[in-house]
Amino acid sequence: MSEKTEYRGSIHQSQKDLMLNWYEQLDRAATTGDPPTVSMMISGNCVELLEGFGAVPLYPEVNALQLAIRHQSLDPILAAEDLGYAADNCAYVKADIGCMLKGITPTGGKLPTPTLILCNFVGCNTYLKWFEHTAKLTGAPLYVIDVPFMRTDEPRKEDVEYVVRQLKETVEKLEQLTRRKFDYDRFRQAVDCSRRSEDLWSQIKHLARSTPSPFDAYFDAITLMGPLYVYRAKPEGVEFFETALAELQAKRDAGHGVYEREHYRLVMEGPPPYPYFRTFRDMFAKWQACAVASTYSTVGGLWEFGFRHDPDHPFESVALHMIEQNVTNRNYLQRYEQIRRYVEEWNADGVIIHFVKSCRLFSAGQGDMRDYFTKQLGIPTLYIESDLEDPRYFAEAQTKNRIDAFFEALEHSKATALRGSA
Amino acid sequence: MPLVAGIDCGTSFTKAVVLLQENGTPRVIGKGRARSGVNVDEAANQALQQALNDAVINRSSLEYVSCTGFGRYGVSFRDIQVTEITTAARGAHFANPASTTILDIGGQCTRAIGITETGKVKHFKSNDKCAAGSGMFIQRAAKYLEVPLEQVGDLSLRASHPQPISSVCAVLAESEIINHVSAGVTVEDILRGIHESLADRAGSLLKRVEMKGDLTLIGGVAKQAGIVKAIEDRLKVRVHVPKDCDFVCALGAALLGLKRLASKSTVAAEAS
Amino acid sequence: MIMNTVLDSKMERTFDKCRELLEDLQFTAVREWKRAQPGRKAVAYFPVYAPVELIHAAGMLPVGLSGAGDRLDLQYADARFGSFICSIVKTTLEMGMTEHLQPFDGFLFSSICDSARNLCFVMKRNFPQMYIDFIHLPHNPSSPATPPFLAAEYRRILTCLEQLSGHKVSDDDLRNSISLYNRNRALIRELYALRATEPQLVRAWESYLLVRAGNLLPVEEHTKMLEDALQELRTRALKKRDSIRVVVEGSFCEQPPLVLIRMVEEAGCYIVGDDFTLGQTWFETDVPATGDPILELADSYVNRSVYSSVRHDFRKPRWTALVEKVKATRADAVLFLIAKFCEPAYFDYVPYKQELERAGIPHLQLEFEEKLFTFDRVRTEVETFVESLVFD
Amino acid sequence: MRIASGVDVGSTQTKAVMMSDNGGINILARALVDTGANVQRAAERAFDKCCAEAGIQTGDVGFVVGTGYGRYKIAFGNAQMTEISCHAKGAGFLCPSTRTVIDMGGQDSKAISVGANGEVLDFVMNDKCAAGTGRFLANAAEVMGISLDEIGPLSLRGKYPVKLATVCTVFVESDILSYLAQGKKGEDILNGVHLAIAKRTVSLARRINLEPEITMTGGVARNCGMVHALEEVLARKLQISPDAHFMGAVGAALFALEKLDQSFEFGTWKGQHATSGGH
Numbered sequence A: 001m002s003e004k005t006e007y008r009g010s011i012h013q014s015q016k017d018l019m020l021n022w023y024e025q026l027d028r029a030a031t032t033g034d035p036p037t038v039s040m041m042i043s044g045n046c047v048e049l050l051e052g053f054g055a056v057p058l059y060p061e062v063n064a065l066q067l068a069i070r071h072q073s074l075d076p077i078l079a080a081e082d083l084g085y086a087a088d089n090c091a092y093v094k095a096d097i098g099c100m101l102k103g104i105t106p107t108g109g110k111l112p113t114p115t116l117i118l119c120n121f122v123g124c125n126t127y128l129k130w131f132e133h134t135a136k137l138t139g140a141p142l143y144v145i146d147v148p149f150m151r152t153d154e155p156r157k158e159d160v161e162y163v164v165r166q167l168k169e170t171v172e173k174l175e176q177l178t179r180r181k182f183d184y185d186r187f188r189q190a191v192d193c194s195r196r197s198e199d200l201w202s203q204i205k206h207l208a209r210s211t212p213s214p215f216d217a218y219f220d221a222i223t224l225m226g227p228l229y230v231y232r233a234k235p236e237g238v239e240f241f242e243t244a245l246a247e248l249q250a251k252r253d254a255g256h257g258v259y260e261r262e263h264y265r266l267v268m269e270g271p272p273p274y275p276y277f278r279t280f281r282d283m284f285a286k287w288q289a290c291a292v293a294s295t296y297s298t299v300g301g302l303w304e305f306g307f308r309h310d311p312d313h314p315f316e317s318v319a320l321h322m323i324e325q326n327v328t329n330r331n332y333l334q335r336y337e338q339i340r341r342y343v344e345e346w347n348a349d350g351v352i353i354h355f356v357k358s359c360r361l362f363s364a365g366q367g368d369m370r371d372y373f374t375k376q377l378g379i380p381t382l383y384i385e386s387d388l389e390d391p392r393y394f395a396e397a398q399t400k401n402r403i404d405a406f407f408e409a410l411e412h413s414k415a416t417a418l419r420g421s422a
Numbered sequence B: 001m002p003l004v005a006g007i008d009c010g011t012s013f014t015k016a017v018v019l020l021q022e023n024g025t026p027r028v029i030g031k032g033r034a035r036s037g038v039n040v041d042e043a044a045n046q047a048l049q050q051a052l053n054d055a056v057i058n059r060s061s062l063e064y065v066s067c068t069g070f071g072r073y074g075v076s077f078r079d080i081q082v083t084e085i086t087t088a089a090r091g092a093h094f095a096n097p098a099s100t101t102i103l104d105i106g107g108q109c110t111r112a113i114g115i116t117e118t119g120k121v122k123h124f125k126s127n128d129k130c131a132a133g134s135g136m137f138i139q140r141a142a143k144y145l146e147v148p149l150e151q152v153g154d155l156s157l158r159a160s161h162p163q164p165i166s167s168v169c170a171v172l173a174e175s176e177i178i179n180h181v182s183a184g185v186t187v188e189d190i191l192r193g194i195h196e197s198l199a200d201r202a203g204s205l206l207k208r209v210e211m212k213g214d215l216t217l218i219g220g221v222a223k224q225a226g227i228v229k230a231i232e233d234r235l236k237v238r239v240h241v242p243k244d245c246d247f248v249c250a251l252g253a254a255l256l257g258l259k260r261l262a263s264k265s266t267v268a269a270e271a272s
Numbered sequence C: 001m002i003m004n005t006v007l008d009s010k011m012e013r014t015f016d017k018c019r020e021l022l023e024d025l026q027f028t029a030v031r032e033w034k035r036a037q038p039g040r041k042a043v044a045y046f047p048v049y050a051p052v053e054l055i056h057a058a059g060m061l062p063v064g065l066s067g068a069g070d071r072l073d074l075q076y077a078d079a080r081f082g083s084f085i086c087s088i089v090k091t092t093l094e095m096g097m098t099e100h101l102q103p104f105d106g107f108l109f110s111s112i113c114d115s116a117r118n119l120c121f122v123m124k125r126n127f128p129q130m131y132i133d134f135i136h137l138p139h140n141p142s143s144p145a146t147p148p149f150l151a152a153e154y155r156r157i158l159t160c161l162e163q164l165s166g167h168k169v170s171d172d173d174l175r176n177s178i179s180l181y182n183r184n185r186a187l188i189r190e191l192y193a194l195r196a197t198e199p200q201l202v203r204a205w206e207s208y209l210l211v212r213a214g215n216l217l218p219v220e221e222h223t224k225m226l227e228d229a230l231q232e233l234r235t236r237a238l239k240k241r242d243s244i245r246v247v248v249e250g251s252f253c254e255q256p257p258l259v260l261i262r263m264v265e266e267a268g269c270y271i272v273g274d275d276f277t278l279g280q281t282w283f284e285t286d287v288p289a290t291g292d293p294i295l296e297l298a299d300s301y302v303n304r305s306v307y308s309s310v311r312h313d314f315r316k317p318r319w320t321a322l323v324e325k326v327k328a329t330r331a332d333a334v335l336f337l338i339a340k341f342c343e344p345a346y347f348d349y350v351p352y353k354q355e356l357e358r359a360g361i362p363h364l365q366l367e368f369e370e371k372l373f374t375f376d377r378v379r380t381e382v383e384t385f386v387e388s389l390v391f392d
Numbered sequence D: 001m002r003i004a005s006g007v008d009v010g011s012t013q014t015k016a017v018m019m020s021d022n023g024g025i026n027i028l029a030r031a032l033v034d035t036g037a038n039v040q041r042a043a044e045r046a047f048d049k050c051c052a053e054a055g056i057q058t059g060d061v062g063f064v065v066g067t068g069y070g071r072y073k074i075a076f077g078n079a080q081m082t083e084i085s086c087h088a089k090g091a092g093f094l095c096p097s098t099r100t101v102i103d104m105g106g107q108d109s110k111a112i113s114v115g116a117n118g119e120v121l122d123f124v125m126n127d128k129c130a131a132g133t134g135r136f137l138a139n140a141a142e143v144m145g146i147s148l149d150e151i152g153p154l155s156l157r158g159k160y161p162v163k164l165a166t167v168c169t170v171f172v173e174s175d176i177l178s179y180l181a182q183g184k185k186g187e188d189i190l191n192g193v194h195l196a197i198a199k200r201t202v203s204l205a206r207r208i209n210l211e212p213e214i215t216m217t218g219g220v221a222r223n224c225g226m227v228h229a230l231e232e233v234l235a236r237k238l239q240i241s242p243d244a245h246f247m248g249a250v251g252a253a254l255f256a257l258e259k260l261d262q263s264f265e266f267g268t269w270k271g272q273h274a275t276s277g278g279h
Ligand SMILES: Nc1ncnc2c1ncn2[C@@H]1O[C@H](COP(=O)(O)OP(=O)(O)O)[C@@H](O)[C@H]1O
Pocket: B009, B010, B011, B012, B013, B014, B105, B106, B107, B108, B109, B134, B135, B136, B137, B138, B139, B149, B150, B151, B152, B219, B220, B221, B222, B223, B224, B246
C-alpha cells in the first residue's frame, strides 16, 4: 500500500521519549523499590492522587496492548488458558496474567510488583476479577475503589461522597504502604496540570471537525493516549499537548488531511484489533476514510464535551471524573448519544462498530446500537467482529470483505445522491 | 478362572474381547470386530461371537459382559455399561502402565485423557460433532486420493515436504487437498499434512489434560504410522501405540468387568 | 436407574405445578395475580440479589426472571447481542421483543456483570413504557461508607417503586416484608440442609423446582408451599443409592435445563449443594427486622450475602467459601456447571480449581446453555467422572 | 451499444454474464462452468463461453467486473467487487422490492440486508464451517446415489422428515446411511436434510434484520426442496429469479455497466480499484 496513512511529526518522537521514560521508571522501581508504583486501570484512573505520593502508575492494559501490537500476545494468552481460563475470557486479562506467569514484558524491561493494586472499578466487572487474580498471584495488597455506575443522567450526590470517601481511604492505605505523607499541595498542582492538559487535548479533538481532518481520531489518537494517562498530571504532559496542538493546528490551517483526498469521515466505536492494527488501518486507508471521532479514545476521559479537573475541588473533581467522564462507566444510552453527537458535530458519513469478543463492556449489545443508528437515525453503520488482543479472532479476508462492501455501498449511495442533484 | 467379555460399541466399528484371568493375571484370548451399522445389539452380538470363536469357547461360559462406547446402552445382554473414557484409561494403563496421558482418535471423536498411576481418569477433553480432526476425515481424504486406508500411514511416513492444511473444516480442507493435487503436490506430502493438522488439533486437547511423560495413542487411527510420527514431531513427545490399539476400550471394559465380578463374589462370600 | 415408583401423588402435583410455573412464558400466574387485585403491579428482576423486599413493601409482586430455556426461538435478540454473549441475556430480550414481558410494569437489573448491565439499557431503549432501573450493588465491602451508600441507592429505587405503585412505604411495611422473606429463606435453607443430610429424600431437581417457584409466586404462597413440602419430604421412604456427593457451582445466573440436573443425578451423583439462582436465599442469615430497615438490608448485602462469582468480597475470597461449602456438605467432589459465555463464572473457575486441587477435592467442568436439548456428551462426561471416583 | 460483463468465480462454479445498455439494460448471455482447481482458467472459460453465446468478440466488452472468492485471480478483469455487493446489486435490479438476500452457494451461505437502491446495509456469512451449504446437499445426493437435480423434487415428496443428529457435512453421510439401513424412505431423509439446513441458514440470517421480500440467490436456489424448506421455516414466500444462480455475476455486470458510463465517474472508482487489483 503506497498510501501514506500516518502523520509523523515531532510529537511522535516526544511521545516515544515520554513513554520510554515511564518504562525506565517502572524498571527502576522493579530493581530498587523506588518510586512506589500503583497498578490501576486506564478507565477512571486517578493519576492525580498518585502525584501526591510521587508514585508512578502501572497500567496492565498498556502492557497487554503493547504485546498485541508487537504480535506477541498469543503465547501469554495460551499460557493463561493452560491455567484454566476459558477461550471466551477477556484476552487482555489472559495476556497480562500469561506474562506474569512467564515473566515477559513487552519492552524487555522489568515490571515491579506494585506497591498497591488499586482496582478503580469503573464499569468493567472484568477489572475486578483481573485485579483479584493478580493480587492472588503476586501477593500484593489490593484496594477496590467502587465507582457507582452512571445509571442516572447525572451523578448523584451520594455517589460523589462515596467515591471521595474511598479516595481518602486510598490515601491512608498508600501512606501506610509507602511510609510517605500525602502531599496535598502536590496533589492540587497535579489536578491543575490535568486541567490544562485536558483543555489542550479537547482542542486537539475538536480540530478533527475540520474537513479534511488533520489527524485520525482513532488510529492516530491512540498514539497520543499514552501520555494522556501517564503524564497529564505533570508539567511534561502539559508541554507535550501544547506541542501537539500547535503542530496539528498548523496542519489544519494548511488544509492538510490524513489522506490526499479525504473521501469518508467516520466515527469509530469499540477498541481496535491491536494484533492487526496496521492491516486494519490499511483497510480504511484504501478507501481514504478518516476517523474523525472515536469512543475508544474516551476510555480514559471524556473531555471534548467540557469536563475539566478542578484544583479548587481536587477530591470531588477526581471523583466526578471517575464516575462520569469516561466511556466505560457511562451507560449504553449515553454512549449512543455520544456517538450521535460525533456524527452530527464532527460531520461524519457513517459509523463503524467494531465488536471485540473479549470485551463485553464495549460489545454486549452493539447489535442494538447498530439498530439504533441504521433504523432510528438512518446513519450508515458497519458492524465487524474480531478481538483487541487475541489474534485468533481476526478473519482478515472476511473483515476486508465487509469493509469493502460497506464502502462500495456508501460510494454507491453518494454517487446516486450526486447524480440526483446534478 | 473367571471369563469375561468387553464390548466397545464405537461409531464406526464394534469391537469385542474375551478375557481370561489365570493366577490373578488377565489375558486376552479372543478378539472380534464388526461394522457398527444401525443395530447396536446385532453388531455387538456379531463381534462377541467372533471373539468367542477366536478363543474357542462357548457363550455360556462367559460370566460377565461389560459394554462401552457410544452405543453402550443399546446392548441388551450387558451386565454393566461404562463410558469409553473410563475404559480407554483402564485398557491403556494395562497395556502401558508407565504412561499417564492417552490420546484416542476414533472415527468421529478425538479425546485426550490424563490418568493416575493406577489407571483412574483424572482429566479428559474431547472434541466431537466436527469431523475436522477425526478418523472419518482421513477416511474421506484417502478415498479422494484413491489410496487404500491401510496404506495411508506408510505413505505419510514417506513424505519429504509435508503440505500443511490451513482450513479448520474437514470439508473446506478437501478443496485445499484438491488444490494441492492440481499443484502437483505428492500424495505422501498431502497425507502427512493431514496427519500434522490432526496432530496440532490433538495438541490443544492434550494441553487441557496437562500432558506429562510419554503418550499412549489408541483408537483406529493409531494404526497409521504417519500420525504417530506427526505427533512425535509436532508435539515433541514419545508416542507408544499398544498392540491392537483399536481394542483398547474393549479391553478396558473387560478389565472393569473382572473387577466387578471379584467384588460381587466377595460380597457373596461374606453373605454366605 | 432405579426410580422410586411410589411417589407421593401430592408431592407429584406440587412438582408439576412448579414445573408449569417455570415453563410458562406467558406468566399466567402473574397475569392472574394482577387480575385478582386490580391496580396492583408486578416488577421483574434479573436473577440474583434483587431487593425483593422493596418491591413487596411497595405492594407489588416481585418476579425473578431466569431466561426462557429452550422454549423460545431467538428471532431478534441474536442480532442485538451477537455471538459470545450468554443465552439468558438474549432470551430475556427476546421475551421483551415478543411481548412476553407484558405483565410486567418494571424491571430491575444490578451490577452483576457487563452483559446484564448493557442489557438493562438496551431494554430501556426498546421498552420505554416500562420502568427499568439499574441498581449499583457495591464491590467494596471493606469501606465503612459502603452500607450507607447502598442504603441511599435502595432509597432511590424505593422512591421510584413508590411512584410506580402509588403506595407510600413505611418502615413497618418494610419490616413486615423483611420478616416474610426471612421466613421464606429460612425454609429454603432447611430444604438445602435436608438434602445435605438425607440426599435420598429429595432430589436436586425437585428441590430446584420448589425453589424456582419462589421466583414466580407471592412470597406468602411460596412459604406455605415450602412448609408443606418439607413436611411431606421428611416422611418419604426412599432408599439411599450408591451415588457420589457433589456440590454444583457456576449456575447462579443462567439456569441449566431441568433435564440436565436430572441427568447429572441419574449418572450417579447426589447434588448436596448447588448455587442455582443462589438457592434464592441470597443471605447467609436473617436480615434483622429491627432498626432502619433499609440500612439493615444494605448492610446484609454488604456483610451477610452468600458468595457468588458476581459478588466481590476481598475480605473472604469465594474460593475459600467454596472449599468450606464442600466440607460442610461432606461432598466428594465439585461439578462446575457453567453457562456458556458466562464470563464471571469462567474467570472464577481458575482460582476455584486451584484451591480445590490444593484441598485434594476432585472436580469436573461442564458447560451448558439453557436451550441445550441433547445430553449424550454431558452424560458421558459425568458418568466418566463418577466412574473415576467409584471404581478403584 | 455499451457492453459489459460480470464474472463470478465461486468456490464450486464460475458464472459469467454479458449485459448491454441500450437505453434499457439487457442480459445478452450467461455461462456456467465448474471452477475446479484452476481458478484462472475457469474464469477465462466462462468469459469466452459467454462471449461466444452472445455472438461478440472479447474486444467488444467495455468493462469486466470480477467477483466471488476467486475474483483477484481474474487476469482480464478491469475491477473487482465483493460478492456481497454484487448479490445485493443483482437482486436489487432483478427483484427491486427485495430487502433481504439469502445467498446459498457451494461452500458458504450469507444473508444480506439490502437498501432501496440495491446497496448493502448489513450482512452475515458463515465461511468457516461447511455445515449447511451447497456442498452438504451435494454430499447427500452422492450418498443417496442420485443427481443434484433430483434431490429437491424428491425431498418435496417427503412427509415424515427424519431428524438429523448433526449438520456436519462429513458426518451427515453416516446419518443418512443409518437411516437408509433402518428402511427410511429416501424422500423423508432428504426432507429432513433440507429442513436441517434451512433451520441453520435461517438462524444465521436472523442475525441481520430479516425483512419481508426475501430473495434467494446462489446455486442452491435451483433446488426447489431447499426453497420450500426455507419458506417453511421462515413461514414466508421467497422470490426466486430464474437468474438466481447468476445473481452475483449479474450484479458485477451492472457495476461494470455503471463504470462504463462516463457521467458516473465518481470518487475513488478508478484510482482505487484499478490499483487494488494486485492484492
Ligand atoms: N486398518 C486401518 N488402517 C488405517 N486406519 C484405520 C484402519 N481401520 C480404521 N482406521 C481408522 O480408524 C478410524 C476408526 O477408529 P475407531 O477407533 O474404530 O472408531 P470408533 O471407535 O469411533 O468406531 C477410521 O475412521 C479410520 O480413519
